[in-house]
Amino acid sequence: MMKICFLTDLHTGNPDDKPFDIDLRQNFLDVIKAIAAYNLDLLIIGGDLCLLGHEDGICQWQKIHLDALGIPYLITAGNHDDPVQLQRVFDELPTPISGELYYQKNFQSRPFFFLDTSQGKMSKNQKQWLRDHLVTVTSDPIIVMHHPPMLMGVPHMDQNHALQDRDEVLRILLDCSRHIDVLCGHYHVEKMIRMQHVTVHVTPSCYLQIDASQVDFAVDHKNMAFRLITLVPDEQRFASEVRYVPGNEIR
Ligand SMILES: [Fe+2]
Numbered sequence: 001m002m003k004i005c006f007l008t009d010l011h012t013g014n015p016d017d018k019p020f021d022i023d024l025r026q027n028f029l030d031v032i033k034a035i036a037a038y039n040l041d042l043l044i045i046g047g048d049l050c051l052l053g054h055e056d057g058i059c060q061w062q063k064i065h066l067d068a069l070g071i072p073y074l075i076t077a078g079n080h081d082d083p084v085q086l087q088r089v090f091d092e093l094p095t096p097i098s099g100e101l102y103y104q105k106n107f108q109s110r111p112f113f114f115l116d117t118s119q120g121k122m123s124k125n126q127k128q129w130l131r132d133h134l135v136t137v138t139s140d141p142i143i144v145m146h147h148p149p150m151l152m153g154v155p156h157m158d159q160n161h162a163l164q165d166r167d168e169v170l171r172i173l174l175d176c177s178r179h180i181d182v183l184c185g186h187y188h189v190e191k192m193i194r195m196q197h198v199t200v201h202v203t204p205s206c207y208l209q210i211d212a213s214q215v216d217f218a219v220d221h222k223n224m225a226f227r228l229i230t231l232v233p234d235e236q237r238f239a240s241e242v243r244y245v246p247g248n249e250i251r
Contacts, residue, residue, distance in 0.1 A: 047078025
């Protein structure tokens with residue numbers, strides 16, 4: 001059995017940044033402390049590491065605390081990340097290809113595909129790479145990507161921040177004959193949609209959560225979350241659940 005934690009949309013700032021009266025550095029430290037209790041085999045970070053755009057100083061601070069966890073971790077780039085600069089700080093990640101950080105790794109004989117949607121879409125080459133690799137898999141793949149590959153019924157995000165080439169990306173996933181679980185962030189909500197053999201799991205952020213009923217931006221709540229995933233070897237099983245951690249609002 002393998003235990004994996006998926007953590008996304010950290011949006012860590014500099015020490016003086018307190019957007020929406022949230023202490024983002026304390027949020028990061030608290031969520032890291034919470035996941036440390038789970039005896040994890042792997043940590044996956046779903047992108048948007050920094051509050052606004054990539055900052056070496058913020059990522060270096062995160063790296064110190066992530067390394068101290070003592071478990072392997074992998075990162076996929078979000079729209080607030082610069083994949084090339086991100087890989088320079090987290091230098092154990094594979095080298096980006098034409099500026100995109102996409103790669104495949106196997107865990108418990110399950111193929112994991114880490115995609116790069118940091119530009120709000122995927123390049124033609126990246127999509128072809130995904131197509132070519134999905135036909136070769138011999139067990140159910142798991143896809144990690146910052147943006148969900150479909151609309152999620154969250155009006156503010158669907159109308160303003162959805163993946164531009166989602167129809168094309170979803171087609172690639174639907175053309176695969178195996179069941180696919182997709183791990184996403186970006187939407188700052190908890191949501192799951194299953195379409196045919198593709199299940200998309202959206203995990204809330206470590207910053208604030210968005211009201212999923214409003215077209216205009218509105219805050220739902222300021223608790224953080226992470227997703228715990230269990231993989232059972234030899235059974236094509238994927239079980240996951242979202243756990244919440246109190247956020248640090250300055251009152
Ligand atoms: Fe995002």
